[in-house]
Amino acid sequence: WLINNGVYYTGRLGKFHSNPNKPLEVLTQAMNMYPRLSEAYFNAVEQISTNYGGKDYYGNTVDLKKIREEGQKQYLPKTYTFDDGAIVFKTGDKVTEEKVKRLYWAAKEVKAQYHRVIGKDGALEPGKADDVLTMVIYNNPDEYKRNSQLYGYDTNNGGIYIEGIGTFFTFERTPEQSRYSLEELFRHEFTHYLQGRYEVPGSWGQGEMYRNERLTWFEEGNAEFFAGSTRTNNVVPRKSIISGLSSDPAKRYTAERTLFSKYGEGVGNEKWDFYNYSFALQSYLYTHQFETFDKIQDLIRANDVNGYDAYRETLSKDPNLNKGYQDYMKQLIDNQGTYNTPQVSDDYLAEHAPKPLADVKKDITDVAKIKDATITKHNSQFFNTFTLEGTYTGGVTKGESEDWKAMSKQINQSLEQLAQKEWSGYKTVTAYFVNYRVNSNNQFEYDVVFHGVATGEEEKQAIKVNMNGPYNEILNEKVEFHSDGTESTGGKIVSYLWDFGDGTTSTEANPTHVYGKEGTYTAKLTVKDNKGKVGRGQTTVTVKKDEPAGHNYQEAKVLSFNKLSKGNMDRPNMAYMYTFNVTSPKEVDISVIDEQEIGINWDVYHESDLGNPVITGQADGNNIKGKFEAKPGKYYLVSFFDQENRKGTYSLLVK
Structure with missing residues (x-):
């Protein structure tokens, strides 16, 4: 620190020296004394370039641009390209290829959920630097500090996206170095890229919409919100962000304070608290007031500053909104243990068998009921991918918000049905829908986009x-x-x-x-x-590992067909929950053996109606059984018993 500041002020104040060449001589000595490309070396180079015309004491040219390029090659020697060159990673040599692949697929999960919510996927201003997204990942926090010297951007943060050059910077880290994993931070910064490209007109920080930090609460909370994106389960609250909400209700932000939050408010770490509360407000709106969430984003995308100001003011004074917001935060905190932090699954990294894209197209269009589909292959360094685009026509419209919910459920169900097929590549597929409209038959329609791994043609074999x-x-x-x-x-x-x-x-x-x-x-x-x-x-x-049955829908244990499962019930009037997927209409046969005859009962629910069971088991001795004709979708089997001071084991078979 002392050396770096000494070099810096030698350059900045040198012109006031009685002999202006003396500071230049000192800076030149510093360049030769300290290790090449070290922090002190770069400080000397920057001062010579800025204050002495790029010439050292001996008249030699000091080319800051070339030296930065040399430093970038040393600290970021690896480059990976994806999506026909539209996505580029530059990484340190200790950032593994596996991590890069995971981050690529994490970006696809976030992108899918983001476009679902904003309802558009066209760039607001094509031709800008963000036509190619570059992601710079250093080996560790110490090397990340070099970023200000290698690229000219300060790094007193966990990561930063610079819209003007279509690049974000971050670093690999250990749990001791950061409460958030690299994937979480990556998802956050990737959302900032999506905001700049698809949601907020103009350049970041410029224009009337950015004046007085109108969008600070929205952009940071939005990035924390979409960091919880999943492949088939929409956007979920992250356990790590919930932990940042105060356990004291009196210390929690009101809706008004959240909507008008700005950078730097508060003392110490409190100045970052608004990230957590802005996330919570947007998560609440997404879950319970989607029309409001949608309107906020529509006003921003339309660059309607007056409309945005008026609507934000109205929301800030709405007591019902604030009450719902407070109740939602209480629910998150009270149930914090039931949440996790989404990360991409190992399915993305598996070796997938060859499969012709024509077959992939047929499977997706059949399962998801897509019309007028086209499929396109994209080249990447480690694997190829595809995008399939088409049109989905739904039922009679019930209004945009209800139609959106129905479409989201339909797409999630289609992804889960595809994942049940033998080809493992379907477990890499994400999907979104945009451009809502109602046709002449009063049915809602969306343009739908699927994305996943493309493995090429399989061998023709008899x-x-x-x-x-x-x-x-x-x-x-x-x-x-x-x-x-x-x-x-x-x-x-x-x-x-x-x-x-x-x-x-x-x-x-x-x-x-x-x-x-x-x-x-x-x-x-x-x-x-x-x-x-x-x-x-x-x-x-x-x-x-064999896991016990869950006690809520989020923790329901996945069942395999035709495979006996064993369980233990030790808490009366507690639900013991399982789940299974049906990919095509078929008869399902369920049998639960009550081995200690403690009075076990069970119900089965379809995901579309969790209030009314599809079937209730009927006792035949100690065998509680039942059959039903199942339509496609996710089902939950809920078993329970009601005898106090009893415990018992059971065996369960779903065929």
Whole structure:
């Protein structure tokens, strides 16, 4: 610190020296004394460039631009490109390729939810620097401090987006160095990029809309809000941000204070509290007053300053809004333990089997009921991706807000149905919908965009390989693999070779295997027929510890069909909750064995109506069972018993 300040003031105050060349001599000595590209070295270079015309004491040229480029290559030696060059990562050598891939997919989750909410996906001002988004990630906080010297932007923060150059800067970190993970901070800064490109006209900080910090509460709270974006579960409150809300109701922000928050208010860390409260207000509006949330964003996007001011003032004086906001924060704090912090799943990193894009297009359009679809392939460094665009026509309109909710549910359900198919690439697919309208038949319509991994054409082969996956299994329990449906055209399968993805293999047609570690595995099957032809397939196997049933919808335990589950009930009148997905209309058969006869009952609910059960189990001795015709979607099985001072185990089978 002392050395750096000494170098700095030698340059700044040197012109007042009786011999102006003396400070230049000192700066030149500093350049040669301190390690090249160190902080002190850069300070000397900057002072010579700024105050001495870019010439050192001996008349040599000191080219700050070239030295910065040299420093960028040293501290950020790796470059990765995605989406035909529209996304670029520049990283330190210790930022792993896996982390870069995860951040790319995190950006896609945020982008999908962002466009759903604002209802548009066209750039406000094409041709600006943000046509290409560059993301700079340093190895650690110390190297991040070099950013002001390498790029000219200060770094007294966890990350910063500079709209004028379409670039944001941040760093890898440990839990001890930051309460937020790199992925959380990345999601936050990526949202700032989306705001500048799709929501707020003009350049950041310029124009009447930015005067008097009109948008400070909105932009920072909005970035914290969309950091909770998920692939299929909309935008959820993050546990890490909820922890920043005060447990004392008297210390929580009012809606009025939140709506008029500015940078720098408060003392110490309190000056950042408005991020948390602005998040909470926008999360409340998203969940309970979507029309209000939508109107705020429409006014901003239209650059309607007077309309925005008037509406913000009206909202700030609305006692019902403030009460709902306070109640919502209380709910978040009281239930903090039930929330988590969204991060991209390992499914994105799995090795996905080849699949023709024509087949992907057919699957998506069939499941999601998309018309007039087109599919486009994009090139990236590690993998290729696709975007599929088309039109969805819904039912008779119930108004924009209700139509939006119906569309969001429809898209989420489609993504979950696709994920149940054998091709694991469907677990990378995100989707959004824009350009709401009502057609001449009074039906609502949206343009819909799907995005996911593209693995290329599969080999043309006369052998069809069916692995009956994907598999969701329990750690240290036997997994039953099946090759039913594998066949050879004009031949007979004579050999099987299973590779379970953990270093073990089997030559049985339908082997069993036990996984000793949690994780997502890629299982492969190679078969040969009696004519020497070879067929190959692969699927994913997700292995987790056996978890108890959850006690709310968020924590419901996922069930696999045709696989016996065991459980223990020890709390009367408490719900024990499971969930399963149905991808096409079929009969579902449920059986629960009440092993200690404690009086177990169960109901099944469809996600579209959690107030009325689809079916209630009927007792046949200690077997509580039932069948029903299931339409596609997510179902919740809720089991319970009501006898005090009793405990009991049960077994559960859904077929």
